[in-house]
Amino acid sequence: MDNGARRGRPTLATVAASAGVSVATVSKVLNGRSDVAADTRARVQDVLQQHQYVAPAPRRAEGHGTPTVELVFDYGLHAYTGEVVQGVLDAAVELGVTITVSSGPRRDRVQPTPESPSAWARRIAAAGRRAVVAITGELTATHLAALDRAKVPVVVIDPLNPQLARLTSVGATNFAGGMTAGEHLLALGHRRIGYAGGTPTAACNQARVGGLRAALEAQGLPLPPEYVTAALFDYGSGFEGGAQLLDLPEPPTAIFAGSDEVALGVIEAARVRGMRVPQDLSVMGFDDTQLARMASPPLTTIRQPLSEMGAVALRTALRLAAGETIDSHHVELATRLVVRGSTAAPAG
Amino acid sequence: MDNGARRGRPTLATVAASAGVSVATVSKVLNGRSDVAADTRARVQDVLQQHQYVAPAPRRAEGHGTPTVELVFDYGLHAYTGEVVQGVLDAAVELGVTITVSSGPRRDRVQPTPESPSAWARRIAAAGRRAVVAITGELTATHLAALDRAKVPVVVIDPLNPQLARLTSVGATNFAGGMTAGEHLLALGHRRIGYAGGTPTAACNQARVGGLRAALEAQGLPLPPEYVTAALFDYGSGFEGGAQLLDLPEPPTAIFAGSDEVALGVIEAARVRGMRVPQDLSVMGFDDTQLARMASPPLTTIRQPLSEMGAVALRTALRLAAGETIDSHHVELATRLVVRGSTAAPAG
DNA sequence: TCTACATTTCGAAAAGTTTCGATGTTCGGT
DNA sequence: ACCGAACATCGAAACTTTTCGAAATGTAGA
Structure with missing residues (x-):
């Protein structure tokens, strides 16, 4: 119980003894509690400074909690x-x-x-x-x-x-996915295949069209520019893009959409035209979100491991x-x- | 120094006594220190749970960052x-x-x-x-x-x-929503209206069926038990519940679903039976999530301001x-x- | 002035955390 | 079999923080 600084770091006890207050009060000053009188606080802070008290453990280490x-x-x-x-x-x-x-x-x-x-x-x-x-x-x-x-x-x-x-x-692997989609539709016997796209400047959209085109060209088939629409990756874009493709003089028999949501828009565009999916039109999505399972009919799609x-x-x-x-x-x-x-x- | 639980919150001491270790060890377990053997840790954690120990003060307190x-x-x-x-x-x-x-x-x-x-x-x-x-x-x-x-x-x-x-x-307002749905379908001329439900124990599900029933009974129409299915609030439940209702000897002409996702399942159940929505069957959802806009056909639904x-x-x-x-x-x-x-x- | 009540200030005791040494335990090497 | 270094485990004691009540102080009304 020697309050004197034995050796090593000063502790709250040494400071408290030196300042003539209790350990609790020193602790409160350190932690900025309110129940310390102003002059007491000042005195304790003086003594803390004299003794060069430093917090012991990496207490208030910032980034304390979980990262x-x-x-x-x-x-x-x-x-x-x-x-x-x-x-x-x-x-x-x-x-x-x-x-x-x-x-x-x-x-x-x-x-x-x-x-x-x-x-x-x-x-x-x-x-x-x-x-x-x-x-x-x-x-x-x-x-x-x-x-x-x-x-x-x-x-x-x-x-x-x-x-x-x-x-x-x-x-x-967007390009490979686009190619897989193209190959699937080709294998089913489709020859006129359109792309209802998402954001044209997006790298992933370009890769998906590119994959589709590659699959078609491997069979000697073209992907004419009017068979490719572009807007956003959402439902409205699919509806409009689908409408655009289906109203063509020679519409595609299958449409590959840039995302599942776009595909749903395409399906709706087909439905309002009295076309049934997949009997009159095949539609493919991209992503395999929960939408794909729940669409009517359920979507054939390219799964991304999201x-x-x-x-x-x-x-x-x-x-x-x-x-x-x-x-x-x-x-x-x-x-x-x-x-x-x-x-x-x-x-x- | 009675270590026994006097009254009020349990402390480390009571837990320690009960687990047969020191206070220090309990503290280490609480703070995830490494120098505690696995079985000791497990035992202490057991006792902590038994005593429902909770940390006393907001230790690593906030204060500085945003709440x-x-x-x-x-x-x-x-x-x-x-x-x-x-x-x-x-x-x-x-x-x-x-x-x-x-x-x-x-x-x-x-x-x-x-x-x-x-x-x-x-x-x-x-x-x-x-x-x-x-x-x-x-x-x-x-x-x-x-x-x-x-x-x-x-x-x-x-x-x-x-x-x-x-x-x-x-x-x-689930009850009011269910009633609104019933009234909408009644106004269209439907008399045989089914409910493809979500979790039957959920209060919101009960309120929705209740609202539908109230609307029907206001017109002197019954909601027979075989017209109400129950499972979960998901697509699969809608598919199965829809199947159940549609395969009835006298199937409903309209189905109110407990959620949009359930409604999509019902629509699919109708589609695989060659029925068209809404010509052969009317379907309503609940929630008005993005699914409702994107369904084919787009869903009539009860909007919750989610x-x-x-x-x-x-x-x-x-x-x-x-x-x-x-x-x-x-x-x-x-x-x-x-x-x-x-x-x-x-x-x- | 005295009483009743609220507020402020402080510290003893209780509660919690960390340090550090005591006591195994394991595993080579001899 | 024995030694010892390296490691793991645990608790006593040191240290810090918080709670809670006591004492001092202030304040208003009787």
Whole structure:
């Protein structure tokens, strides 16, 4: 019980004795509690300084809790996004990290001025996020650069924008998937095959059309420009693109859509024209989201391993955050054909 | 120095005595230190659970960062869940809180033993979460009690389990919605109307059937038991329930489904029987998720304001966290009819 | 002035965490 | 068989934080 500094670090007890207060009071001063009188607080702080008291353990070590990764999706929570998020969450449980979600840089009606890319990046870094995983993000190069400056690694899933240099990303074998789709439809006997596309500037869309074209050309068949529509990856685009294709003087007998959601739009365009799927028109999707199972008829589609992509993205992001170097800045997971009820041999 | 549990909260000392180890060891188990043997750890964790130990104070307290709310969904990320999440996120931006997501108490393949409710609650509290928002949760009463002990307020969206006492929740006017659906179908001229249901024990499902029945009985029409099926709120249940109803000797001319996803299953069941919707069968959904727009034909459905429900839940949770008292422990937002293409007058 | 009640300040005791040494245990090497 | 280094396990004691009640102080009304 010698209150004197024995050896080594000063403790609360030595400070308390020196200041003439109890250990509890010193503790309270250290932790900024309110129930200490101003002069007492000042005196204790003086003594703390004299004794050069330092906190013992890595107490208030920042980044204390479990590591946290920010998950960003700009385009709302569609079926596609949902499956990726699920994969990220599953992987997060395994890896013991927590996931916070946000809809990208703030630009809501409430804020008068949209948040600047650098402010956004600073906010993420200040919150102690280890990394960012972005889904099909339209994060601009500015956003990515700002995160880079803030030393927060990013992994983008299936980037819409063409491959930026030094961007880490996870995708699927879109070209091979497009080819598989083409081959499936060709094998059924189709010769006039159209493509109802998504965003034409998106790398994944270009690869999917490219795959389809390659499959057709391998059979000596063309993919005429009027057989390819382009808009967005959503239902409305499918409806309009499908209408455009079906109203052609010589319409295709099969339509490969850029996504499941687009495919549903195509099916509806066919239905309002009194055409039955698959008897009068074969339709294929891409993604194999839950929509594909639940469509009427259920969709034949190209499966992307969306939840695995999410998991891979998270693992990659954490490896980047740990300072490890990545072998490849872009990995592609394999796609595969899933045959359901929306494709059949052409009529007649 | 009676180590026995005097009264009030159990302490480390009581747990230690009960487990036959020192206080220090119990502390180490709680903090996940490595220098505890596996069997000792298991034994201590057992006793912790028995005594329902909870951490005393918000140790690794928040204070600095932005407040954080944990969003829990057990049933995977469906269309329904997705829309609610979107609403929560939008509100979160406005309120300046961050949202972390998880799939409820851990019970993955990796962990040998599923996480106990109290351990889960402790983890949430220790992470400094201000509140929990649970979606259609199958959080048991045990989970809720554990959160309560840990002083973390919870708001449940559309609880499946019947109203537990003192549970704060947000829902929709399911009974009125069911009635509106019935009235819509009656107005079209339908007399034989079936219900393809979701989880029969769920309060919302019961209210929806009840509303339909009320509408029918107001016209002096019955809702015979064989016209009501029940299973889950998913596609498969809709397919099977639809099949069951359509294979009846005198099948209904219209089917009201417990959710949009169920409705899609019903539509598929009709399609494989060569029936067209809405010419041969009218189908209604419930929820008005994105599925409804994208179905073929687009679904007539009862709209639940899902994203508003998410927003309300978050605001309520934060108010509880701030210690304010809530006027009502259960609020219901209004539903409304959305007419699309899946309903029409009965044939003949 | 005195009483009743609220507020502030403080510390003893209780509760929880970490350090560090005591006590095995395992596994080569001799 | 014996030694010893390396490791694993555990608890006593040291240290810090929090709770709760006591004491001091203030405040208003009788």
